Amino acid sequence: MRFSVYSLMRHALGGAAWPEQWRSPEPRAAYDVVIVGAGGHGLATAYYLARDHGVRNVAVLERGWLGGGNTGRNTTVIRSNYLWDESAMLYEHALKLWEGLAQELNYNVMYSPRGVMMLAHSVHDVQVFKRHVHANRLNGIDNEWLTPEQAKAFCPPLNTSSELRHPILGAALQRRAGVARHDAVAWGYARAASALGVDIIQNCEVTAICRVPSGAVAAVETTRGRIAARKVAAVAAGHTSVVMAMAGLCMPLESYPLQALVSEPVKPVLPCVVMSNSIHAYISQSDKGELVIGAATDAYVSYSQAGGLHIAEHTLEAICELFPTFRRLRMLRNWGGIVDVTPDRSPIIGLTPVPGLYVNCGWGTGGFKATPGSGHVFAATVARGEPHPIAAPFSLDRFRTGRLIDEAAAAAVAH
Amino acid sequence: MLLIACPWCGKRPENEFRYGGEAHIARPLDPASQDDAAWAEFLYLRSNPKGMHAERWRHIHGCGRFFNCVRDTVSDRISATYRPGETPPR
Ligand SMILES: Cc1cc2nc3c(=O)[nH]c(=O)nc-3n(C[C@H](O)[C@H](O)[C@H](O)COP(=O)(O)OP(=O)(O)OC[C@H]3O[C@@H](n4cnc5c(N)ncnc54)[C@H](O)[C@@H]3O)c2cc1C
Ligand SMILES: [Zn+2]
Numbered sequence A: 001m002r003f004s005v006y007s008l009m010r011h012a013l014g015g016a017a018w019p020e021q022w023r024s025p026e027p028r029a030a031y032d033v034v035i036v037g038a039g040g041h042g043l044a045t046a047y048y049l050a051r052d053h054g055v056r057n058v059a060v061l062e063r064g065w066l067g068g069g070n071t072g073r074n075t076t077v078i079r080s081n082y083l084w085d086e087s088a089m090l091y092e093h094a095l096k097l098w099e100g101l102a103q104e105l106n107y108n109v110m111y112s113p114r115g116v117m118m119l120a121h122s123v124h125d126v127q128v129f130k131r132h133v134h135a136n137r138l139n140g141i142d143n144e145w146l147t148p149e150q151a152k153a154f155c156p157p158l159n160t161s162s163e164l165r166h167p168i169l170g171a172a173l174q175r176r177a178g179v180a181r182h183d184a185v186a187w188g189y190a191r192a193a194s195a196l197g198v199d200i201i202q203n204c205e206v207t208a209i210c211r212v213p214s215g216a217v218a219a220v221e222t223t224r225g226r227i228a229a230r231k232v233a234a235v236a237a238g239h240t241s242v243v244m245a246m247a248g249l250c251m252p253l254e255s256y257p258l259q260a261l262v263s264e265p266v267k268p269v270l271p272c273v274v275m276s277n278s279i280h281a282y283i284s285q286s287d288k289g290e291l292v293i294g295a296a297t298d299a300y301v302s303y304s305q306a307g308g309l310h311i312a313e314h315t316l317e318a319i320c321e322l323f324p325t326f327r328r329l330r331m332l333r334n335w336g337g338i339v340d341v342t343p344d345r346s347p348i349i350g351l352t353p354v355p356g357l358y359v360n361c362g363w364g365t366g367g368f369k370a371t372p373g374s375g376h377v378f379a380a381t382v383a384r385g386e387p388h389p390i391a392a393p394f395s396l397d398r399f400r401t402g403r404l405i406d407e408a409a410a411a412a413v414a415h
Numbered sequence B: 001m002l003l004i005a006c007p008w009c010g011k012r013p014e015n016e017f018r019y020g021g022e023a024h025i026a027r028p029l030d031p032a033s034q035d036d037a038a039w040a041e042f043l044y045l046r047s048n049p050k051g052m053h054a055e056r057w058r059h060i061h062g063c064g065r066f067f068n069c070v071r072d073t074v075s076d077r078i079s080a081t082y083r084p085g086e087t088p089p090r
Helices: A003-014 A038-052 A085-105 A124-137 A148-154 A184-196 A239-244 A311-321 A368-384 A409-410 B036-043
Strands: A028-038 A057-061 A118-120 A144-146 A171-173 A200-201 A206-212 A218-221 A225-234 A254-263 A273-276 A282-285 A292-298 A331-341 A348-351 A357-361 B005-006 B010-013 B018-022 B052-058 B066-072 B076-084
Touching: A028 A038, A028 A218, A038 A057, A038 A184, A038 A357, A038 A368, A057 A225, A057 A273, A085 A184, A085 A368, A118 A124, A118 A148, A124 A144, A124 A171, A184 A273, A184 A368, A206 A368, A225 A239, A225 A368, A239 A254, A239 A357, A254 B076, A273 A311, A282 A311, A292 A311, A331 B010, A348 A368, A357 A368, B005 B076
Parallel strands: A028 A057, A028 A225, A057 A200, A118 A273, A225 A357
Antiparallel strands: A118 A171, A144 A171, A206 A218, A218 A225, A254 A292, A254 A331, A273 A282, A282 A292, A348 A357, B005 B010, B018 B052, B052 B066, B066 B076
8 A cells, every 4th residue: 555645535534444564474484584673774674675686585583573672762863974984975875865765665754854963062072073074074965063153043942151061162063964753764664675575573583593514594593483594684783792692603792771761742942953972962852742862871781671860860961951941841751772882883784704694783872864774785785795885894894904983982972 | 770889898879880891801911922803802892691791890989999790781680799800609
């Protein structure tokens, strides 16, 4: 079924039930490609495998429900103004795909390029952000420097008073950046992939990776039985270390809880996304009216899928300082996701030492924005058995060669 | 917030401490003989288990000393803390 004005009206007025948006088949005995993890990245990978590479005998296995991992837990900030050329190419590739994604998938992912403004609070911040602006422009990516007055004009509720504990000395603004609806991204890719023949199998946890004596992957064991596979692609975010250990691989990853929270819904008050890496707060307003607030990770590795209250409190203090008018808002919900963090804060996309095993992970605190681009280049990598040119620098091997893509030093955090 | 027992000072709230990463990763005794893969393993590879994890903490707002801790990364429950040089409890 295609969504259109006509089909929406027919269902709204006629009261006809909406059909299921994707099939829920029983797993088959064997697939060409088994993808572990039905988050946005895994589902996008499946979709592009089927659409661009004719690989349709694909299963996406999900231990919980699709989109129930970090995809459905994130604060949806989308931007591409990363410092290094390799990252800029990757995230800009994704941003270009976001721009046409709703039409492409015939599913409203509510991509809203309302601008992402990153606040500078110190001389160091100013220098780093200006360096970003110049580096981005050399790569053809929009990013501009705003004075505090210009920042205030772009975002009126912002407190630009010099009395602030960490006064705002300026901001970097990417106008094409913004937000999208996280669930819709997972659902849209699931629907489109399913229509092309991909089997999405929920409540199916991969518990072992089986290999032939030569070492190549042969199958996965799951809570719903053994499934043979010519290729296995792990896209398991916070659980990647656990999945890769099933193939005997130790990863350069640590898993941390990352939290977010939302306020009660209010009328439109915040026209853009505002981020402050220095005092650690980021905030936007959903179309429902809730303020969507991102906090920091806990200090220690954990799979608890919750975070310490003091972490959320710290972020709220920063938000109240930046936006005094938000002080009386009540918070409705908070939650955590488990993010897989690499030493250089850049993702790992590509081949592994185990033949037939591929990995796409390490997106840490900031991979939602990359979902379409990540799926696109990873699908090409899995289909061809060699890295897509944009993915090539993000190899697992870079930790041995030392060719790190150090966005950690560049940005400290990378939402 | 965790309640962490410093082996010297006793139980204190988490925000008196700084997390120090996975414990018992020893720097190679003969650095010159290590190849790139061995360095990558020392610097970057982490066990990151879903379960028992031996980790370092430092009591920065207390005695200032490093110590080790065993914690379940699913429940965050701490089963032991012990001084550097001591072997992890089994
Ligand atoms: C609170 C929070 C805020 C964030 N904010 C932003 C933001 O503003 N902007 C941004 O760009 N990014 C943000 N991120 C990061 C972003 O959410 C992730 O990088 C991205 O969603 C990862 O997508 P994914 O598809 O790889 O992972 P996920 O959506 O986590 O999917 C992985 C899936 O694998 C499944 N799985 C794991 N193990 C197994 C197994 N053994 N068998 C079967 N299935 C398995 C999991 O259940 C899960 O559904 C945030 C993350 C969090 C937690
Ligand atoms: Zn102490």
